[in-house]
Amino acid sequence: MKKKPWQKYVLVAAGVAMLSALSISEYVDHRTLRDHSNTFPMKPITLVVPYAAGGGTDITARALAKAAAKHLGQPITVVNRTGGGGSVGLMEGAEAQADGYTVTYLVAELTTLPHLGLLPLTYERFKPLLQTNMDPSAITVRADAPWKTAEAFLEDASAHPGKLKMGNAGTGSIWHLAAAMLEQKSGVRFTHIPYEGAGPAVSALMSGFVDAVPVSPAEVKTYVDQGKLRILAIQADTISEAFPSVPTLQQATGLRVHFIGTWRGLAVPKDTPDDIAGMLADALIKGTEDEEFREEMRKHGLGLRVKDAEAFARQLKESHDTFARLIPDLGLSRK
The missing domain is CATH 3.40.190.150 (Bordetella uptake gene, domain 1)
Structure with missing residues (x-):
């Protein structure tokens, strides 16, 4: 049956209304997705x-x-x-x-x-x-270790390649790289022992499983304050605010090592x-x-x-x- 002219206009108007409604809906959804100021955060x-x-x-x-x-x-x-x-x-x-x-x-x-x-x-x-x-990295040993200075530590490492075990926070961790850079600059060779973080590496040092760690001053501070660990040097251009009496590696050994940490x-x-x-x-x-x-x-x-x-x-x-x-x-x- 042939549509009357007025029916065509009704259909067109209805279509426009539907499109408008969809556009408004999409606009509202778009705004809702991007405006979270009144809803975030809703949970922990x-x-x-x-x-x-x-x-x-x-x-x-x-x-x-x-x-x-x-x-x-x-x-x-x-x-x-x-x-x-x-x-x-x-x-x-x-x-x-x-x-x-x-x-x-x-x-x-x-x-x-x-x-x-x-x-x-x-x-x-x-x-x-x-x-x-x-x-920065802080080269740290036990308080009862035979090395009183960074220079003595590196001399021992040089005389006995691979003898000294250096713990780190995992293979490829920044503390592993700190030790590797120290090897490169000094010409010594360590045996690298990876752990799942600096905390476990420090625990291994405390227990005698490794000879040293090159972690941050913060990660050994409690034990240094208790007299159980000793920091030999800081691998940075300036001394650590937490341990102002500890020398930089350059001050202790003459090796020029920029900040690594x-x-x-x-x-x-x-x-x-x-x-x-x-x-x-x-x-x-x-x-x-x-x-x-x-x-x-x-x-x-x-x-x-x-x-x-x-x-x-x-x-x-x-x-x-x-x-x-x-x-x-x-x-x-x-x-």
Whole structure:
């Protein structure tokens, strides 16, 4: 049956109305997906730490989680995901749902492991929130060890290649690279013993399973203060604020070694909405300003170095590019 002219207009008008409704619906959905200011966070946040409890990363994470939770209105739960020198936790964080409920504590190993062929992703899989701190390597032995100076330690290592066991936080970890750089600069050779984080490496030193560790001052401070461990030298251009009486490696041995150590910062998966990332960054930065957090950092000898998302992004790229050159030079690349 032939449609009357007025029926055509009704159909056209109905079609336009439907399209308009769909457009409005899509617009509302689009806005809802991108405006979380009134809904986020609705549940606790998970903070993935890629190392075992007890190390500097874990200590910093727990102190910051407590401080930042005050500004989020939800608790931040720290979970330790160990394995692969940090790669297990970093991969879990990168592959988490990009909804802001999983934050990862990034460590320097994120920019070393890819060049070693031990991590199938790079910093580009994350959206940086902020950097929290930076610490140099501290060559540390037991208090009853026969070496009273870094020079004596290296002389023994030179006379007996491979004799001295150097513990580290995992193959390819920044502390492994610190020891490897020391080998390169001094011409000695250690036997490297990897552990799942600095905490276990320090425990191994305390128990006599290794002769030394090149971890951060913070990770040995408690035992140094108790007189159980001794720091021989700091691998940096300047002395450590936590141990001002400990010489730099150059002061102790004449070897010129620039800063080598760790930095730590927080990030979310790269596709996390900007407004959610901004809310997290704001709460975390306020957490770093919390006096209780800062006191915890001072107590453990952790170096406070706060950078915003933009500056932290630059740090990530610079570190990645540095180790892209350094790791092949040290003969450690497995790629």
